[in-house]
Amino acid sequence: MRAQIILKAADGVANHRIAGDLNVSRPTVLLWRRRFLERGTVGLTEIAEGRGRKSSISAAKEKQIVEATLHTKPKAATHWSCRTMAKAQGVSAATVHRIWDANGLKPHRVKTFKLSTDKQFTQKLTDV
Numbered sequence: 001m002r003a004q005i006i007l008k009a010a011d012g013v014a015n016h017r018i019a020g021d022l023n024v025s026r027p028t029v030l031l032w033r034r035r036f037l038e039r040g041t042v043g044l045t046e047i048a049e050g051r052g053r054k055s056s057i058s059a060a061k062e063k064q065i066v067e068a069t070l071h072t073k074p075k076a077a078t079h080w081s082c083r084t085m086a087k088a089q090g091v092s093a094a095t096v097h098r099i100w101d102a103n104g105l106k107p108h109r110v111k112t113f114k115l116s117t118d119k120q121f122t123q124k125l126t127d128v
Contacts, residue, residue, distance in 0.1 A: 002044040004085050005032045065089050068090055069107055079107040 001022055008018045015033075035043035065085065074084050074098070082100070086093040094126045118124070 002032050002036075005029050005038050006044065009033055044122060048073065057091065057099075061089070061091070062099050065091070066103055066105065069105050081108070 001024065004022055005018055005024075005028075008021065009015075009029075013021075015026055015029045019029045022029075032044065039046065051098075067079055068089065069085060073079075074080055074088065077084065080088075083094040086096045089096070090100045
């Protein structure tokens with residue numbers, strides 16, 4: 001849509017006509033023409049600063065969730081789930097999932113080897 005605005009403007013089409021053809025507002029046409037004049041084609045691909053939804057969770061809370069995931073474990077469980085961590089931290093499970101995904105955390109995929117507490121473990125191991 002941005003490129004079409006610039007191409008139609010280069011052909012001499014009026015702003016109100018471009019807006020009507022592309023089903024956008026006239027201020028939108030003016031915005032992209034101005035950005036193209038200021039920054040060239042790069043200006044058409046940039047997302048302006050301050051756009052998008054603001055984070056509703058603080059960086060400190062996010063760090064707290066990551067630290068709890070890495071260094072603690074829930075009662076009566078071997079690892080955290082999104083729901084148990086969410087309940088413990090007072091946030092939604094989706095929030096925990098987004099934080100884990102962004103930090104590459106997968107508590108359900110522990111990569112450590114745990115030795116058995118069985119007293120005959122060594123004997124059984126050598127038999128195998």
